[in-house]
Amino acid sequence: MDAVRFDPIRLQPGHLSRPRSHERWRCEYIESTSYPEKGSCVLVEEEARTWIVESRADSEVETVMASTALICDTEPWKDLKEHINVIEKTHLRDLMNDVDRCQSMMVEFDGIILDYSRQRARLDTTEKLFKLAEAADLRKKIDSMYNGEHINSTENRSVLHIALRAPRDKVICSDGKNVVPDVWDVLDKIKDFSDRVRSGSWVGATGKALKDVVAIGIGGSFLGPLFVHTALQTDPESADCANGRQLRFLANVDPVDVARNLKGLNPETTLVVVVSKTFTTAETMLNARTMREWISSALGAQAVAKHMVAVSTNLTLVEKFGIDPANAFAFWDWVGGRYSVCSAVGVLPLSLQYGFPIVEKFLKGASNIDNHFYSTSFERNLPVLLGLLSVWNVTFLGYPARAILPYAQALEKFAPHIQQVSMESNGKGVSIDGVPLPFEAGEIDFGEPGTNGQHSFYQLIHQGRVIPCDFIGSIKSQQPIYLKGEVVSNHDELMSNFFAQPDALAYGKNPEQLLHENVPDHLIPHKTFSGNRPSLSLLLPSFDAYNIGQLLAIYEHRIAVEGFIWGINSFDQWGVELGKVLATQVRKQLHLSRTEGGPVQGFNFSTTTLLTKYLEVEPGNPSDSNELPRL
Numbered sequence: 275m276d277a278v279r280f281d282p283i284r285l286q287p288g289h290l291s292r293p294r295s296h297e298r299w300r301c302e303y304i305e306s307t308s309y310p311e312k313g314s315c316v317l318v319e320e321e322a323r324t325w326i327v328e329s330r331a332d333s334e335v336e337t338v339m340a341s342t343a344l345i346c347d348t349e350p351w352k353d354l355k356e357h358i359n360v361i362e363k364t365h366l367r368d369l370m371n372d373v374d375r376c377q378s379m380m381v382e383f384d385g386i387i388l389d390y391s392r393q394r395a396r397l398d399t400t401e402k403l404f405k406l407a408e409a410a411d412l413r414k415k416i417d418s419m420y421n422g423e424h425i426n427s428t429e430n431r432s433v434l435h436i437a438l439r440a441p442r443d444k445v446i447c448s449d450g451k452n453v454v455p456d457v458w459d460v461l462d463k464i465k466d467f468s469d470r471v472r473s474g475s476w477v478g479a480t481g482k483a484l485k486d487v488v489a490i491g492i493g494g495s496f497l498g499p500l501f502v503h504t505a506l507q508t509d510p511e512s513a514d515c516a517n518g519r520q521l522r523f524l525a526n527v528d529p530v531d532v533a534r535n536l537k538g539l540n541p542e543t544t545l546v547v548v549v550s551k552t553f554t555t556a557e558t559m560l561n562a563r564t565m566r567e568w569i570s571s572a573l574g575a576q577a578v579a580k581h582m583v584a585v586s587t588n589l590t591l592v593e594k595f596g597i598d599p600a601n602a603f604a605f606w607d608w609v610g611g612r613y614s615v616c617s618a619v620g621v622l623p624l625s626l627q628y629g630f631p632i633v634e635k636f637l638k639g640a641s642n643i644d645n646h647f648y649s650t651s652f653e654r655n656l657p658v659l660l661g662l663l664s665v666w667n668v669t670f671l672g673y674p675a676r677a678i679l680p681y682a683q684a685l686e687k688f689a690p691h692i693q694q695v696s697m698e699s700n701g702k703g704v705s706i707d708g709v710p711l712p713f714e715a716g717e718i719d720f721g722e723p724g725t726n727g728q729h730s731f732y733q734l735i736h737q738g739r740v741i742p743c744d745f746i747g748s749i750k751s752q753q754p755i756y757l758k759g760e761v762v763s764n765h766d767e768l769m770s771n772f773f774a775q776p777d778a779l780a781y782g783k784n785p786e787q788l789l790h791e792n793v794p795d796h797l798i799p800h801k802t803f804s805g806n807r808p809s810l811s812l813l814l815p816s817f818d819a820y821n822i823g824q825l826l827a828i829y830e831h832r833i834a835v836e837g838f839i840w841g842i843n844s845f846d847q848w849g850v851e852l853g854k855v856l857a858t859q860v861r862k863q864l865h866l867s868r869t870e871g872g873p874v875q876g877f878n879f880s881t882t883t884l885l886t887k888y889l890e891v892e893p894g895n896p897s898d899s900n901e902l903p904r905l
């Protein structure tokens with residue numbers, strides 16, 4: 275039996291490494307505190323200052339040992355802290371003159387070019403970042419993820435979205451079981467089902483083909499599929515396959531979202547896909563009940579079986595809801611919601627719209643990056659480089675935000691998706707062991723396609739706050755336009771901005787240049803650009819299904835790298851719970867006040883006043899009859 279000494283303040287869920295099955299551990303603690311229940315480790319005995327804990331797990335897989343050491347206590351971290359002073363004395367204007375440096379900061383993989391020469395970094399900065407990666411055990415953490423270890427320790431789960439896009443013959447295990455065959459069983463089922471719907475052999479209750487799909491889901495059960503759908507809509511090959519079909523997404527519990535999504539739809543030709551990992555999310559379930567009512571009031575209750583299918587890990591609740599389990603598409607608890615677009619969450623709606631072969635290309639693109647991330651040296655590894663540079667910007671240089679600027683209208687929904695992947699993953703205040711972080715982790719992600727953003731928030735980026743920018747562009751347009759007599763094609767016009775903006779940010783414009791241009795003195799401060807503003811550029815061959823899959827995986831892994839370096843758990847999301855609990859209290863109050871006229875009670879002054887006003891303006895009880903949108 276190992277004797278382990280724990281500091282009680284650091285005892286939090288996630289702290290204890292799970293002993294092997296039925297192994298016992300003696301854990302000495304310094305002060306009396308209650309035993310932190312964690313996963314399958316149970317307290318079997320308590321002596322003076324000692325707990326005896328035993329693992330009741332069946333599996334022999336050990337939870338990755340969470341070390342109580344923080345990354346900021348390591349030498350490479352301290353070295354980087356010192357290094358800030360060196361970088362503060364540089365300007366990108368000068369750094370960009372060093373051609374060898376710039377050449378070393380360009381990496382190409384499978385036609386994707388990453389140029390990070392406009393980062394506030396020298397070659398020794400990246401060397402130091404690689405040392406930090408070593409100190410953070412990055413290699414080991416990536417391996418642990420790929421080996422299916424329970425790296426999501428606060429939920430005691432593997433993190434295996436890579437298995438969702440793995441080829442059939444790959445072996446990826448979670449808890450000793452190869453999960454790839456299960457993944458392909460569901461993919462085959464989706465292919466079969468979507469083929470039948472698209473060919474018209476699966477029809478609605480009145481015998482009509484189902485050409486319109488409404489996917490209900492929120493957060494990770496919505497944003498990824500919406501991003502991919504928006505990107506594929508204008509890809510010529512994908513668009514051809516979607517001819518005559520519509521895919522819509524109903525996410526918000528706001529009835530206006532229902533109204534907008536139902537507008538112009540006929541229940542006879544509509545298939546509803548309810549997407550929810552848990553099948554308990556309040557917004558999704560109310561929207562699902564609303565759509566069930568919309569179908570059954572028009573076509574009869576028996577029509578639900580033909581018009582509603584589900585994607586979930588909770589097949590028991592799917593059946594309880596009234597959806598035939600034969601029409602449910604499973605996924606697994608080792609798929610995090612925000613990492614689930616490659617599961618049935620995205621694959622089912624996208625296959626219904628574009629056909630399975632297009633979606634398979636998207637999966638292959640993501641899988642290609644999974645292999646690259648796993649097997650390429652850190653120096654040439656796109657997600658690793660991007661992740662390390664983000665840590666450098668956020669934690670060392672102190673830039674809290676990141677702008678995601680695709681010069682591609684097709685990527686309109688990329689930033690909203692990455693907002694969730696990044697901010698829900700890395701928006702954490704404690705280490706994976708529960709130790710409060712003495713440094714900033716996570717970043718604020720936002721963005722808009724260029725050139726729209728240029729006419730919106732770029733002013734702040736050029737002359738206000740420093741926001742590291744990701745410029746994302748493609749060599750080929752999805753929909754080229756060229757007008758005879760124009761200087762350049764429309765895509766070249768767009769890309770002129772893609773190439774110009776990073777230099778404008780890096781070089782800026784100084785007062786001497788302005789004087790030389792005869793700018794009046796009083797305008798010189800207003801027209802001066804300090805420059806030295808970091809960005810990076812990602813140039814892809816195109817935005818077809820394959821490249822979209824690659825882009826998605828690059829960002830997913832980049833965000834994991836950041837979390838691995840910061841030493842946090844990027845795969846849980848406890849922070850979203852409190853608001854949900856409080857909403858339950860408010861919901862109860864609204865019901866009570868509407869049905870029994872009860873006064874608002876149990877809230878603070880502010881909430882009581884607002885709730886009272888809210889109830890005054892729209893008084894009355896929930897009605898006995900259904901009300902659906904009238905748009």
Ligand SMILES: O=P(O)(O)OC[C@H]1O[C@](O)(CO)[C@@H](O)[C@@H]1O
Nearest residue numbers: 493494495550551552555611850
């Ligand atoms: O798929 P579900 O279970 O409905 O959850 C939806 C979303 O809700 C969250 O749990 C919190 O917002 C996300 O992580 C998740 O993607």
